[in-house]
Amino acid sequence: MLEGPIPLSELQRPDAAATALLDHAPQSVVLCDRTWRIVYWNRASETLYGWTSAQVLGQELNTLLQSRHPQPVQALQQTFATHRAWDGDLERTTASGNTLAVETTWAMVPAADGQSEWIIEYGRDITALSDAEISVRTLTHQYTNVFQAMAASFWELDFTEVRQMIGGLLQSGVTDLAAYFQNHPKFIDEAIARTTILDVNDATVRLFGGKDRDGMIGRNISPFWPQESRTIYARSLLAALRREPNLQTETRLSTLDGQLIDALFTVCWPEGHHGRGSVLVGVIDLTDRVKAEEELRQSELRFRDLFQAMSTALFQLDTAGLLGFYDDLHARGITDMGAHLDDHPEDLRRAMEGCLIVEVNTAALKILGAETAEDLIGQTVSRFWPASGEEAFRAVLQHSFASATPFEVRARNCRLDGSEFDTMFLVNASPILRARKMTLVGLVDITDEVEAKSALQKLQAEFAHASRLSVLGELAASIAHEVNQPLAAIAANGSAAGRWLKRPDPDLEELMAINEAMVCDARRAADIVSRIRSMATKRETQQLAASVNRIIEEALVFLAHELQAHGTNTRTALKDGLPDVLVDRVQIQQVVVNLILNAVQELARKNIPFPLIEVTTSRVDNRVVIRVEDTGAGIPAEMRERIFESFYTTKQTGLGIGLSICRNIVEGHGGRILADGSPLGGARFQVELPVASAAVQT
Structure with missing residues (x-):
């Protein structure tokens, strides 16, 4: 209790006539000013708490009664000041020291002068409630909190009039309600118009563009159900009649401003409420997800159109086996694919077997000599890599084992009939594709290019040969001079040797020297001829x-x-x-x-x-x-x-x-x-x- 209550002469009090009826109320009614000072205390309050009105006037309410709550009482008062309403259960102490559980409601009411306001509290002693009543109150409170706290949209709808409409159909002899609903769409329109909103949570107000809950409660649901979703409403009626526990489906609903949203619609019937008309509806906004899925679908369609329209042969490979092979190597600490293949050449074919063709375009059929996609889909790439192309595939493995960047290499591949051809082999195994265990491969037939390059090299060799012959022609005099010099020396040495041999006593040492000189000149002449021949000869590079x-x-x-x-x-x-x-x-x-x-x-x-x-x-x-x-x-x-x-x-x-x-x-x-x-x-x-x-x- 406060030490210094406000003197009654200074306390602003409500008009006696206005409070006369409150004295006869069966529950505690207390009026306070905006500082929570008690200005009125009815007879039920005297009975409940044990203080007379004269004893409490001017006291601070919650201090007098030692109010207790899981949250601080000051926090409750601040919440009340913001929202101008609060209800909940408080523990309080009476004048005799007993503890009571009091169901409490606070509200603001205008004073008689029309300018000031009173805080009014209604209190009911719930200390003696049965366990069953407490459980019901607790569950109701929990349901209300969950209903409002959920981020998803929740509705409580009244189907009472709709139930009566369906009862009339059954009494008139209609047995196939599904067919009736399909053939009489106006019945569904009327049923929707007679379905009223009992309650919604704040998420519903935000999602569907309402001003507040009060503005939505009591109205029918027609503004929220576009024509295209009428069949979903009909299905929910049939589910209720079949006593199904719930119905969940995707549909489209409308906001109050007419904007359509994609939603996951769930309707359920509380225990024992089948056929009574009270239902709970949950709505989750799927607009962003549906939009993303549609964009993805359109992107995939564009990709497939482009994939098929490309003049380059394209293959989509399932590389789960190859990536598993890579994982195995990584687990064993192997980092150098080239060195590994040197030691285990058989793993080259194992890697090929780990690449499965799952999609091809028209150009791919043509380049590999296939009639239909089924001729290629399901095949491993090993069939299309002859021994002559293994070095190129090895280069592909070495690159993709160490990197996820695109790669291209000149290769040799073979068609379905086994014929080989030259290709430019392009691989794209980006991180996004790898995450899906997919690889995109492009194949370009460069046979004509290789043949043209070979012909060009042959032509260049012909020109080079002609050029060498031209140079030899320009050097004819020099060549003749170069050859004549050793030949003349050989002739001179031969004549000298002949003269020495005619002597009665030939000098063998001199003859030996002349012979060596002749051999040297002969080799010199041979070297000159060899150089000329190498310049003149037409041969492979x-x-x-x-x-x-x-x-x-x-x-x-x-x-x-x-x-x-x-x-x-x-x-x-x-x-x-x-x-x-x-x-x-x-x-x-x-x-x-x-x-x-x-x-x-x-x-x-x-x-x-x-x-x-x-x-x-x-x-x-x-x-x-x-x-x-x-x-x-x-x-x-x-x-x-x-x-x-x-x-x-x-x-x-x-x-x-x-x-x-x-x-x-x-x-x-x-x-x-x-x-x-x-x-x-x-x-x-x-x-x-x-x-x-x-x-x-x-």
């Missing part, structure tokens, strides 16, 4: 590891007489320790000879007074570089790009194929050839060739 410096030295020996005949000096700076290059020795020698010979001829044509050709070698990154420079007039800037074109020449008698063939040869070896000005004043040609791999060099 053979790429082997070779020393660039050695190739240049041999080319200079080959051109020695030509250089001497034109009075051209040479200077070399060949870097020691250069790695080998993987080349066709004769073809690269042809390039060097052509570049030096062009320089010799250009220097002679321009009458350069002190002609000089400098040949150097070096290494830049993973390339060996050859430079041929001269002291001539150089190459005009506008001509530097064109001089490598076929049949372009500045010589009156030239064919214009020499530098073009040089470029084809160099690029065919994975290198490049450039032309620009030289610090010496003339032209500079630079040839770059990739270094041979360590495996080739060893």
